[in-house]
Amino acid sequence: MREAIGAEIGVMGDVAVLSERRAQRLLRDSISRAPGVGGIDSSVAFYFDPCCPFSYLAAERVERQFSGVEWVPLAAAALQTDRPWSDPGVARVLRVRAERRAAELRLPLVWPERFPPEGTAALRVAVYAVRAGVGSVFALAACRLAFCGGFDLEDRLNLAEAAAAAGIEHDECLQAAGDPGNDVALESGARELMSLGVTQLPAFRVGHRWFAGEGSLAEASAWARAPLAAGHRA
Numbered sequence: 053m054r055e056a057i058g059a060e061i062g063v064m065g066d067v068a069v070l071s072e073r074r075a076q077r078l079l080r081d082s083i084s085r086a087p088g089v090g091g092i093d094s095s096v097a098f099y100f101d102p103c104c105p106f107s108y109l110a111a112e113r114v115e116r117q118f119s120g121v122e123w124v125p126l127a128a129a130a131l132q133t134d135r136p137w138s139d140p141g142v143a144r145v146l147r148v149r150a151e152r153r154a155a156e157l158r159l160p161l162v163w164p165e166r167f168p169p170e171g172t173a174a175l176r177v178a179v180y181a182v183r184a185g186v187g188s189v190f191a192l193a194a195c196r197l198a199f200c201g202g203f204d205l206e207d208r209l210n211l212a213e214a215a216a217a218a219g220i221e222h223d224e225c226l227q228a229a230g231d232p233g234n235d236v237a238l239e240s241g242a243r244e245l246m247s248l249g250v251t252q253l254p255a256f257r258v259g260h261r262w263f264a265g266e267g268s269l270a271e272a273s274a275w276a277r278a279p280l281a282a283g284h285r286a
Contacts, residue, residue, distance in 0.1 A: 096121050096276065099245065099255040100191060101128040102174045102214075103205055105150040105161065106266040108195035110254040112159055115188065117273040118258075123187040125178035128253040129168070130242035137168045153266065162202040172238070173229040174205040177215055179237050180228035186218040193217035 096118045100107035102125070115121055129135060136142045147163070154161035174194055181190035194214040197203040203210040208226060215225035228234060245255060248262060256263040256272040263272040 094259060094276075095257075096272075097124050097257040098122065099124045099126050099241070099250075099253055099257070101126060101253050102178055102191055102194040103167075103169050103198060104128040104253050105163075105199055106153075106252075107254045108199045109150070109153055109157060109159060109161075110266045110269050111192055111195050113157070113269060114254075114256075117269060118276060121188070123182060123191055124241060125175050125182060125187070125191070125238065126241045126245065126253060127172065127175055127238055130238070131246060131251050131253065160200045162200060164198050164202050164204050166204045166206065169204065169206045171206045172235065173208070173211055174214075175238055176231060176234040177211060177220070177225055177228045179234040180224070180231075181215070181218055181220060184218075184220065186220065190214055190218035190220065 098110070098114045098121050100111055100123065102108075107128070129137075136146060151161055178187065178191060178194070181187045194205055194211070197210055197214050198205050205211055205214070208229065211229060212222045212225045216222070220228075245251075250262055250264050252264050254264075254266055254269075256269065258272050258276045261272075261275055263269070263275075
């Protein structure tokens with residue numbers, strides 16, 4: 053991603069990231085290799101990182117686009133081996149893109165003082181919340197604390213506040229945040245997506261079809277709503 057962003061060309065204020073185009077091509081190529089292709093599957097899954105601004109922008113809208121959504125937490129950094137946010141120049145481009153997109157969507161965007169966070173506490177609690185059946189509630193609360201309030205999700209008090217919104221007790225939250233066993237789901241999920249050519253979050257799976265990047269939410273929704281959706285998901 054770093055090299056691609058370095059090669060970006062701005063046209064009328066729009067920024068085209070070449071790596072996103074490559075990712076979409078990989079996704080299209082991967083459809084025929086995906087397990088289970090040939091059956092009809094109407095399920096929808098939303099892959100997100102509560103510490104990712106683009107995941108936040110999608111999280112605010114995804115349940116308005118689909119009748120039922122499975123929320124799946126993953127570490128965005130695990131899919132981006134070049135660590136784009138660690139490069140100051142690339143990070144500036146990504147911040148501008150996120151701010152511009154938030155303005156287009158009329159959503160607030162406030163950057164946490166420490167960004168990106170270094171730990172995995174929020175992701176571990178997200179895994180726990182999904183297992184408890186409150187994944188979407190926790191994810192939205194965490195995203196809003198981070199990107200509407202600018203709060204650091206590695207701070208256990210802030211994390212506990214997001215957990216409380218989902219009905220997760222303080223002690224449960226702290227235990228989940230410190231449990232490396234929750235990393236297993238994160239790591240296996242990242243390996244699965246990378247094997248399919250998904251290299252950025254948020255990502256969406258509609259049946260057997262994959263879409264990557266916040267901007268692909270509209271395409272994923274259109275795919276799900278198409279009159280022949282059941283047929284072209286097969």
